[in-house]
Amino acid sequence: xxxxxxxxxxxxxxxxxxxxxxxxxxxxxxxxxxxxxxxxxxxxxxxxxxxxxxxxxxxxxxxxxxxxxxxxxxxxxxxxxxxxxxxxxxxxxxxxxxxxxxxxxxxxxxxxxxxxxxxxxxxxxxxxxxxxxxxxxxxxxxxxxxxxxxxxxxxxxxxxxxxxxxxxxxxxxxxxxxxxxxxxxxxx
Amino acid sequence: xxxxxxxxxxxxxxxxxxxxxxxxxxxxxxxxxxxxxxxxxxxxxxxxxxxxxxxxxxxxxxxxxxxxxxxxxxxxxxxxxxxxxxxxxxxxxxxxxxxxxxxxxxxxxxxxxxxxxxxxxxxxxxxxxxxxxxxxxxxxxxxxxxxxxxxxxxxxxxxxxxxxxxxxxxxxxxxxxxxxxxxxxxxx
Numbered sequence: 001x002x003x004x005x006x007x008x009x010x011x012x013x014x015x016x017x018x019x020x021x022x023x024x025x026x027x028x029x030x031x032x033x034x035x036x037x038x039x040x041x042x043x044x045x046x047x048x049x050x051x052x053x054x055x056x057x058x059x060x061x062x063x064x065x066x067x068x069x070x071x072x073x074x075x076x077x078x079x080x081x082x083x084x085x086x087x088x089x090x091x092x093x094x095x096x097x098x099x100x101x102x103x104x105x106x107x108x109x110x111x112x113x114x115x116x117x118x119x120x121x122x123x124x125x126x127x128x129x130x131x132x133x134x135x136x137x138x139x140x141x142x143x144x145x146x147x148x149x150x151x152x153x154x155x156x157x158x159x160x161x162x163x164x165x166x167x168x169x170x171x172x173x174x175x176x177x178x179x180x181x182x183x184x185x186x187x188x
Numbered sequence: 189x190x191x192x193x194x195x196x197x198x199x200x201x202x203x204x205x206x207x208x209x210x211x212x213x214x215x216x217x218x219x220x221x222x223x224x225x226x227x228x229x230x231x232x233x234x235x236x237x238x239x240x241x242x243x244x245x246x247x248x249x250x251x252x253x254x255x256x257x258x259x260x261x262x263x264x265x266x267x268x269x270x271x272x273x274x275x276x277x278x279x280x281x282x283x284x285x286x287x288x289x290x291x292x293x294x295x296x297x298x299x300x301x302x303x304x305x306x307x308x309x310x311x312x313x314x315x316x317x318x319x320x321x322x323x324x325x326x327x328x329x330x331x332x333x334x335x336x337x338x339x340x341x342x343x344x345x346x347x348x349x350x351x352x353x354x355x356x357x358x359x360x361x362x363x364x365x366x367x368x369x370x371x372x373x374x375x376x
Binding site: 039040041042044049077078079080081082083084087088090091092096099100102 | 227228229230232237240265266267268269270271272275276278279280284287288290
């Protein structure tokens with residue numbers, strides 16, 4: 001088990017840290033935030049990006065560190081914006097995505113999260129996914145990123161942006177990946 | 189001067205290599221293609237991406253190597269697709285860009301190229317830019333990438349896709365960056 005049941009998450013995004021911390025608390029784990037420079041490579045799969053990132057954080061030599069990389073993969077758009085979700089949000093934004101999806105019948109999308117843990121010189125990956133569809137308008141102001149346009153299939157028709165953090169945590173991609181991490185850590 | 193007047197370009201894109209080789213030939217330089225794995229980081233500026241990339245190519249320890257990173261920055265879209273131009277092309281494609289630009293008056297765009305040279309343990313950057321606008325339809329089948337929708341301001345109204353490689357080389361961002369590299373190398 002982890003000494004002190006503590007691990008660090010290297011992220012510049014406080015929303016991500018908050019969602020993940022709430023999950024890990026359920027398993028008696030304490031997820032602290034580490035402010036450090038992360039290198040993100042360009043790659044089509046999140047696994048490669050997350051692994052490279054955590055393996056290039058100097059602090060990972062001395063303590064357990066996690067990095068999370070997430071992306072929204074819209075099927076009709078061949079996976080766009082995928083690994084570049086945050087850049088796309090910052091430039092064309094939700095409005096750009098809705099414009100690209102205007103008149104498109106197939107609105108299926110996958111939200112995916114990959115958590116990379118670096119611990120004792122080894123990297124372990126944990127993946128979570130949620131299927132859903134792209135809304136035709138922006139709905140809700142909770143969450144962050146693409147939450148206001150993503151409607152999970154297993155939900156009640158609301159977007160992630162219309163859910164509280166605890167509701168979102170019952171079915172989100174990020175929650176699933178962090179639960180897998182927690183189960184793995186607590187079963188050792 | 190370079191021994192044998194030879195340098196290597198690490199790229200998976202034969203079009204880029206061909207355009208650059210023709211330019212450098214004018215200066216008596218021989219640009220060969222090196223097939224190697226390149227690491228591309230996610231960053232908003234091409235300079236950072238190109239420098240990191242060339243500094244992480246093992247072969248750069250023993251011979252002069254260049255890496256080029258280019259992107260199309262559409263002003264109305266806050267610079268999108270920018271550093272992620274090849275991923276965007278592969279997913280939403282030229283059709284996606286035209287859809288995002290539907291009804292948009294401001295069609296200004298900048299094509300930018302950064303060449304990073306690694307030589308004798310140092311990195312040198314050479315930048316080339318060309319201003320233009322986004323066409324309202326795909327025109328021409330020459331060149332590659334965004335060439336069929338980019339109309340340079342200094343041209344005659346044709347897109348890069350409607351120009352021969354030699355015509356494009358008189359005013360392209362890539363040609364400008366490589367000419368700067370050539371002048372620097374041949375003036376030493």
